[in-house]
Amino acid sequence: MLELLTAKEMSVADRLTAERGVPGYDLMQNAGDAVADEVFKRYPQAESVSVLCGPGNNGGDGFVAAVALQQKGYRVRLGLLGSLEKLPGDAAAHAERWEGEVEPLSADLLDEADVVIDAIFGAGLARPIEGDIAALIEALNDSDIPAIAVDVPSGIDGTSGSVRGIAIEAEATVTFFRLKPGHLLLPGRLYCGEITLADIGIPDSVLQDIAPSAFGNEPRLWLGDFPWPEVGGHKYSRGHAVVVSGPADATGAARLAARGALRIGAGLVTMASPKDALSINASQLTAVMVRPVDGAKEFSELLSDTRKNSAVLGPGLGVGKPACEMVQAALESRAAVVIDADGLTSFADAPDKLFDSVQDRQAPTVFTPHAGEFARLFPDLKPKTEGEPASKLESAREAAKRSGAVVVFKGPDTVVATPDGRASINATSSPWLATAGTGDVLAGMIGGLLAQEMLDQALPVFEAVSAAVWLHGEAARAFGPGLISEDVPEMLPEVFRALLTL
Ligand SMILES: NC(=O)C1=CN([C@@H]2O[C@H](COP(=O)(O)OP(=O)(O)OC[C@H]3O[C@@H](n4cnc5c(N)ncnc54)[C@H](O)[C@@H]3O)[C@@H](O)[C@H]2O)[C@@H](O)CC1
Numbered sequence: 001m002l003e004l005l006t007a008k009e010m011s012v013a014d015r016l017t018a019e020r021g022v023p024g025y026d027l028m029q030n031a032g033d034a035v036a037d038e039v040f041k042r043y044p045q046a047e048s049v050s051v052l053c054g055p056g057n058n059g060g061d062g063f064v065a066a067v068a069l070q071q072k073g074y075r076v077r078l079g080l081l082g083s084l085e086k087l088p089g090d091a092a093a094h095a096e097r098w099e100g101e102v103e104p105l106s107a108d109l110l111d112e113a114d115v116v117i118d119a120i121f122g123a124g125l126a127r128p129i130e131g132d133i134a135a136l137i138e139a140l141n142d143s144d145i146p147a148i149a150v151d152v153p154s155g156i157d158g159t160s161g162s163v164r165g166i167a168i169e170a171e172a173t174v175t176f177f178r179l180k181p182g183h184l185l186l187p188g189r190l191y192c193g194e195i196t197l198a199d200i201g202i203p204d205s206v207l208q209d210i211a212p213s214a215f216g217n218e219p220r221l222w223l224g225d226f227p228w229p230e231v232g233g234h235k236y237s238r239g240h241a242v243v244v245s246g247p248a249d250a251t252g253a254a255r256l257a258a259r260g261a262l263r264i265g266a267g268l269v270t271m272a273s274p275k276d277a278l279s280i281n282a283s284q285l286t287a288v289m290v291r292p293v294d295g296a297k298e299f300s301e302l303l304s305d306t307r308k309n310s311a312v313l314g315p316g317l318g319v320g321k322p323a324c325e326m327v328q329a330a331l332e333s334r335a336a337v338v339i340d341a342d343g344l345t346s347f348a349d350a351p352d353k354l355f356d357s358v359q360d361r362q363a364p365t366v367f368t369p370h371a372g373e374f375a376r377l378f379p380d381l382k383p384k385t386e387g388e389p390a391s392k393l394e395s396a397r398e399a400a401k402r403s404g405a406v407v408v409f410k411g412p413d414t415v416v417a418t419p420d421g422r423a424s425i426n427a428t429s430s431p432w433l434a435t436a437g438t439g440d441v442l443a444g445m446i447g448g449l450l451a452q453e454m455l456d457q458a459l460p461v462f463e464a465v466s467a468a469v470w471l472h473g474e475a476a477r478a479f480g481p482g483l484i485s486e487d488v489p490e491m492l493p494e495v496f497r498a499l500l501t502l
């Protein structure tokens, strides 16, 4: 259930299902019935339902729901955009079974409606919504009437999650077979309300042909291979992460990262600290070891001990040439490397130089940019908000391909993308994560998990990075209000305990 399907992949699923002998007419019946069930489940006391139907198959699902709800005893009104004659085949066939009046699609349908079904546009949304339909959607959003969206809220691009013109703010969305990226990406996710996934008769076997490459980031994606400590293990069998500290006036970020690395299970964590910051770091750290390291040459020497199999740098590092040299030193080592914050920004003027060094590597490299850092490294890939929908998912994939790194494009909908096109979208998050230092903790957590992964490649890099992202979001969610970055690593034991019971 983790696969996410684009509109194109969904239409392939449709075709493959037809080839296996299940007619589209039946799929539409099941889809519309699932929508009617959702209305019945949520609003058993409602009396009148208005169904807003568009000119395509999304509207066809609306006709099915209208028939089903009328049979359940609701007073149902139905409005159609366009004419009955122009409906596509399956939708036209189902429309024939609707015996009530077909009204024009207008705000009139909102009068006295207790519930509205949004079957205007689904996967076939092809351009921004304008004119009368935009006005209708605005009136619906301004009203208190709950809307149940069919497949996606009309106006949301299911593949990119962007709003095309205007979109319906749904109370709930019923989608079919698999989620679409736009259900998890922002702003789409915010319009969907609660999402129900309905089985409409598409067999799972179609996925073998489609080979989807985007996934919802859930424990099932990586839990089976998670590197739980073993009874016979010892600290050296759990990897050794190195975190680079900034100068004396900027050491906190690296300590947050080090704490994240330790709590996610790295056997050893060493802080590579400039000598002028050594005593500050030493006085604040206990389980994390501190080693004096000034400049790229000394850093290379430290990493020449290949037991130190993961390096995290960027938090508090400072922007400039010395930071670039430190990053280059890490990339020349055999360790897994996580580059965050200043480590990325330092290459804003010469991103290709960074990418060239990454492309040559055998060990994993991970970039963890937030939107600002992403735009500095990949200015042409910044997701657009107007016009053609560019998606954060596609931007992250393109960035991974160009750079050769696993790209963690952070935000409330963090995307992890690999150069070969695999990607996950994370929906566990918390608004409280928007606070100083949480990104540093994430970089450390990724480094800490990669240190373990490097020893026992059970958990491949894509899964390991996705796991760290999920654990980070879940730790914040579990802590809840008042979270500060220091709390994130400290919540990991509780999150792990819950995972162990799954
Ligand atoms: N693919 C599948 O396996 C299934 C699909 N079903 C439904 O079919 C839907 C997709 O149907 P369609 O491909 O017919 O697409 P839609 O019904 O989403 O919309 C296509 C129609 O809307 C028009 N349109 C698009 N954007 C517009 C805009 N901004 N302003 C005005 N008109 C616009 C198009 O010209 C076309 O007539 C899904 O979302 C789902 O609800 C279900 O019936 C079940 C099975």
Ligand SMILES: [K+]
Pocket: 058, 118, 119, 120, 121, 122, 149, 150, 151, 152, 153, 154
């Ligand atoms: K819809």
